[in-house]
Amino acid sequence: MDPGVVSARLASSAVAPLVKKLFVSAGAGAGLVDRPVRVSSLVSFSGEKRTLTGRDLVKIATELLRRALGPVSAHERPIAAAEEEPVALALAHTLYRLGELEMDDVQAVQLGAPTLVRALKEAGPDVTRDLSADAAQLHDTLLDNACLHILHFFTQRSTFVARTLVRQSGQLADVIAKTDLLLARTPAPFSKDALFEERYAAHIVNKHGMLTIYGIDLSRSPDQWPLDTAYLSLEADLAHETRQAPIRAEHAFHGRDRVLLRGVAGSGKTTLVQWLAVTAAQQDINVIGSGDSALVPLIRRVPFVLPMRTLTRQHADLPTPEEFLSRTRCPLAAAQPPGWADRVLAAGRGLILVDGTDEAPANVRERARRWLQDLLSTYPGNLWLVTSRPSAVRDRWLAAEQFTELSLAPMRQHDVTSFIHRWHNAARSVSAEEERHLLDAYEVSLNLAVRTKHDLARLATNPLMCGLICALHCDRRGYLPSGRKELYEAALSMLLTRRDLERDMAPPDGIELTEEPKIRLLQRLAYKFILNGKAELDRSHAERIIEQTLPGVPVAAAQGDAFAIFQHLLLRSGLLREPAVGSIDFIHRTFQDYLGAKAAVEEGDMSLLVLRATETQWEDVIRMAVAHARPGECAEFLMDLVRRGDSATSSYRRSQLHLLATAAVEHATELAPRVRAAINERAGALIPPRNLAQANDLAGIGTVALELLPGPDGLTDDEALFTAHTAVLIGGDAAIPVLARYQAHPTPQVRQLLCTAWHRFDAVSYAESVLSGLVGTGVYLEVTGAEELAVLGRMSSPRQVRVAAGFTSSDLVRELRADRLTHLWLPGDQSVTWYWLAAFPRLESLTLGPAEEPIDVSSLAAHPTLRLLRLPQHQLIAGRDSLGDGVIVSRFPHDGEFGHD
Known part of the structure; x- marks a missing residue:
């Protein structure tokens, strides 16, 4: 293959960042020195300053090869796909010889790139022995290019003796510049692709970053x-x-x-x-x-x-x-x-x-x-x-x-806590000193509120709702609304009016609208989005909708035409955006659904909502319509949903409508008992769930379904499993008493589900109410976080524990009960040696999960009681013959398959 073609693909912007990783960076404030520095002391993959591993070096070589080959099809590639990995490994081995060179950086630059290449190849003469002729030539071409950039990198270091080597430095910079120019001018598709991909990648980072x-x-x-x-x-x-x-x-x-x-x-x-x-x-x-x-x-x-x-x-x-x-x-x-x-x-x-x-x-x-x-x-x-x-x-x-x-999955308590911390950190980063102290206090009080107030915890299940809760809590000095409708009303008030008023901000466009006319215009716009089945409309279409609505909102019509009013809403409402020129959408679908439902109720379109009830895009609109409707309207609307479900010829449609009616009930401020009873009766036909799809459908209803979930008595094993799974998916403190009913269920899969679900709940509450009743049940208690591990140390029950990655051996020795633990399941790469397991004298079996490297189990032979070791079959490599006669090596179960002796 033509070496010039490969070099042309390797622009300095592609190679320089990779080469830079091979060397340690100069310390802060370093200046010129009066003597050279040995090349071997500068590398970042050996010596005291090591920051790269051998595996990292292979990845750099692989990436250099990838960029050289470029985005071409298989038949255009200069070497077979099977040879790419050997070439990358050979290049990594050659570059590793930089750590063994006796020459210093000044000598390397003075002698030039060809001499550096020759020195590296002489230090490792056999690395290309098993490569084909094309592959060896590709290795040499990549090495030539890398050495050119290595020497240029030396001349750019602040500690380099640059004043004595101006000429050589300039020559290197000139060669690299010419390479970049060749790449920019060449008509070959691969070079144009590489250049474009750099621009496109920067665009993606800028747009979505x-x-x-x-x-x-x-x-x-x-x-x-x-x-x-x-x-x-x-x-x-x-x-x-x-x-x-x-x-x-x-x-x-x-x-x-x-x-x-x-x-x-x-x-x-x-x-x-x-x-x-x-x-x-x-x-x-x-x-x-x-x-x-x-x-x-x-x-x-x-x-x-x-x-x-x-x-x-x-x-x-x-x-x-x-x-x-x-x-x-x-x-x-x-x-x-x-x-x-x-x-x-x-x-x-x-x-x-x-x-x-x-x-x-x-x-x-x-x-x-x-x-x-x-x-x-x-x-x-x-x-x-x-x-x-x-x-x-x-x-x-x-x-x-x-x-x-x-x-x-819904955010668990740890996620909510993390989100609240990140939100307040972001706010603190742009606040004055006195505001930062207030934000510290708000963060503490909001974390407490989310943990202790059930209604609030039900709302804080996804990033959008958590963001609104954080904003409202701060905006209202610690006061929070309790329901979803109240939350959106407060959010709209904050976004549409209070933000600018409390900042004492004059209207930049001369248009002053209060909250009510803004909502009237926006809800009409939202409803048109929904009726058109669109989440995005042309700007001209959106302006026509505002034009048609303006006569009914005279206070807005008096301040400007449709274009001016729409522009005001786009720039100042905080609810609309223009993601691309000429295209308009709501900043989030939930605002669109909430406002569209308000418009539907005010326009008396409840019958239309019933007709659209089987269309998934209308589900949230229907739920919010129940929240907006007056008691009489609400009752009739819900009964219409029930009746339509009753008359559905498809069991799927019937379940869909009955579940939708059940889900909507929680948004009703006031509802006649007969209506609630009719809805509960239909929901009862769907409970207990008998498969995963039914469990997911019920979980979508929310905490309303928890009141209908039965205990284990009279259920089949599958019904019990899927009922418990539904409660796990719904989550929250209200689900804990439901799950506690299943702690003594005779089916191991049900009890294992309770152990696996711990991380979704408050660690202490769940351990006290659910896990404490699982003594001696023969299932693995899963530990995924530090809080769970700390709670585990205070529990007397667990004999069988499965531990996620991220814990040190010291953590486990400190927190696990040595007098209780009999079965332990660990990540395969938890430790290099296993002598620390001697801290658990009653340990009978150890299960090791998959690991990237072969697992050396020879140190387990010294354990006095260990009788069972499970490993992935393909990893029974190291230490197999030294385990001792009393230890059995058996098949590792599939992930999620929980076995016990």
Whole structure:
């Protein structure tokens, strides 16, 4: 292959950051020195200043190779795919010789890149012995390019004796500049692709690298916060796997490449999409690769963020790959090289993020599924994430396409506490000194309120609601509304009126509207969004709606025309935004649904709501309509839902309508007993749940369902399991007494579910009420956090414990009960040696989970009582023959399979 072609692909912007990682950085304030420095003392992968491991060095070499090969199809690649890893390993071994060189940095620069290359190859002459001729030549070309940048890096260090080497430094800079110029001018597709991908990655980071934290409206407060600061890692449950432990949502692609993610409004679906896109675009292989191995699949990926609301706004068809950027209004669409998106996807380098399937019209969703099928069959090997509200698409909607279904779990107490802390930290960062002291006090009092007030805890289940609660608590000096309707009313008051009034801000556009006319205009706009089945409208359409509404709102009509009033609402309401030129949407769907429901009730469209009740996009509108309706209207509306459910010919429709009526009841301020009884009777036919789908449906109702969940008496084993699972999904303090009824259930799967669910609840309350009754039941108690481990040390019951990653051996020795523990389940890489297990003399069995490296179990032979060791079969490598006659090595169960002796 032509070495010049490889070099042309390696712009300085691509190579320099990788080379920089090979060396330690100069200390702060370092200046020129009067003597050279040995090269071996500068490397970051050996010696006292070591910050990189050998594995990190391999990752750098792999990334350098990846950037050299570029985004070309398999038949255009200069070496076979099977040879890429050996080339990267050989390059890593050669670069490792930098730590053995006797020459100093001045000598290296004076002698030049060819001499440095020769010295490294002489130090490791056999690294390319087993490579093909093409692969060896590729190794040498990569090494030549790396050495050129290494020497240039030396000349840029503040401690380099630059005054004696001006000429050499200038020559190196000139060679690198010419390489960059060659790359910019060459007509080859790979070079244009690489240049464009750098621009596109910067665009993704810039566009999606900020999050809106709703309601922070203190003085000098920005509207957005950096994603890496504001992002909160949440959990996701694997659908159809009742005994599988939850995973972190950002680990969706760990072990899977096609994911359908469900989540309620405000649960963080779009935020996760942003985080995945930005993480892939940044391509920091040290952060992704070494920081969290579950994120490795994101390396080398090109993200495509495809909001369904935008894709379907003006077009009946869905885009081809070449149209991805233009249809999402990416400003770089016209600059993409012809065929670029096809080359990316054909090479299996794409990260396709289809966000908000529920925001597409119902008649488009099946077409979207066929669109996905075509893309999947044409472009295998990419990563695919599709998000949706829970009931917008049917169960196993993409199962035939091998999608794994995940559901974002409600925030648990630890998540809520973390969110509250991050929110107040963000507010403190832009506040005056006196405000910071107030914010400290607000944070403490809000944490206490969320823990002790049941109604408030029910609301704080997703990032959106937590953000509103934090904002309102601060805005109202510690006062909080109790119900969802009151919460939204208070949030609207804060966003629409009080923010500007309390800042003493004069209207910048000369328009002054009070809260009521703003709400009238916005609710009419929201209702039109809903009636049109859209989450996004053309700006001209939105202005026409305001124009039609203005005659009924004279105080607004007197201050300007439709354009001026709409512009005022867009800029000052805090509820509307223009994500792309000419496109308007609400900042969040929940505000749209709340205001649209208010308009529907005021316009007397309750019958229309009943007709639309089976359409998933209307579910929250119907619930909020119950909150807005007067008692008589509310009763008749709910009975109409019940009657329509009774007359449904489909059992699915019947259950859907009855559950919707049950879910809506909790929003009714006043309701006739006969109506409540009729609804409860229908709900009783659906309880207890008999499968996972029914459990998920019931959990969607919320805490109302907890009152209807029965105890274990008279239930089959499956009914008991799914009833307990429903209570776990609903969560909150109110679920604890329900789960306590199942602590002595004879089925191990039910008791194991109680042990696995501990992390979703307050650690102390759950341990006292539920776990204390599980003495001697033969199931593993799962510990995932420091608070749980601390509580565990005070419990007398647990004999069998499963511990998550993140704890040190000292933590476990200190907290676990040595006089009780008989069975322990640990991550495979918990320890290098296992001598510390001698602290548990009664330990009978040890289960080790999978590990990246082979596990050395030879030290277990010294344990006096250990009789059972479970390991992944493929990892029975080290120490197998030294375990002793009394120790049995057996198959490791699948994750989620809880066995006991």
